[in-house]
């Protein structure tokens with residue numbers, strides 16, 4: 260679909276071309292004021308542009324939207340899921356992560372996102388009757404070193420976590436041989452990894468789960484605030500690569516994201532310095548904004564709560580795993596805890 264499909268003044272079309280906006284769909288990724296800045300058009304011209312773009316997209320749904328509403332929905336209904344390794348959390352997710360689409364898991368530091376991602380790298384290796392996908396996982400680490408010791412501990416503890424699986428099956432699985440660890444310290448190496456090595460692993464059937472831990476790290480570190488346009492373009496290119504991989508290989512993709520805090524109001528004693536101010540209330544939301552959120556099919560969040568739960572000789576900070584949005588799930592949550600053997604829902 261190009262600009263000729265839009266009923267617009269030639270002047271507006273020329274301004275859009277000068278701004279190097281490549282597709283009608285891309286227009287809808289920007290707010291009105293952003294488009295005004297980009298194109299130099301007036302508010303009413305931009306309004307006209309946005310209305311025309313939205314009308315055209317409704318008449319000619321893009322391939323990804325068609326896939327979402329037909330391909331992905333069919334897959335969602337077909338029920339093929341990757342279980343997370345816990346019945347309580349599987350029930351929350353109606354079986355687990357969908358196999359066609361990008362799932363985002365966001366939350367504050369220490370919430371347990373990496374723990375759940377590691378658990379999925381093991382759970383994918385079980386046969387489908389045990390809610391796995393009978394294959395391995397590729398774990399792309401963009402920030403910290405890969406938590407290999409914790410992974411080994413989770414492997415040792417599998418028989419405690421997966422009491423639903425015969426112990427003989429658990430001991431026959433060579434979990435660590437089927438986890439491919441990739442490090443991508445910058446966007447260029449991430450792109451190389453996603454366009455060359457990951458498709459190869461998927462095509463050979465060696466993996467059926469892609470984890471990116473984390474998306475926010477690279478996009479935050481490589482772009483200054485003024486580079487928002489370039490950042491959004493790269494974000495959309497990155498998420499479309501993930502979508503294609505997920506669709507082509509019927510593979511769940513899990514992206515870990517951080518959160519940002521917005522403080523609404525501050526209390527400051529008249530004689531205190533600015534550093535002594537304390538936030539009165541704060542809002543937590545996933546990093547990377549709308550440009551990224553629009554590309555995600557399922558958004559999950561993990562929260563750290565104030566309480567502690569005890570089980571046998573172990574204690575854990577109580578957490579909550581929440582479904583923020585998903586086409587097939589209601590907004591809901593379950594209390595969870597991180598134990599030696601992994602992440603599990605906590606029965607009320």
Ligand SMILES: Nc1ncnc2c1ncn2[C@@H]1O[C@H](COP(=O)(O)OP(=O)(O)OP(=O)(O)O)[C@@H](O)[C@H]1O
Pocket residue numbers: 366367368369370371372373374375409412517576597598599600
């Ligand atoms: N062996 C273990 N036994 C029990 N709990 C553990 C174990 N290892 C880690 N944890 C729990 O998991 C928490 C760390 O979780 P995780 O690394 O998944 O955080 P995260 O959400 O990925 O944070 P970040 O964004 O900083 O990477 C620890 O604070 C601890 O509570």
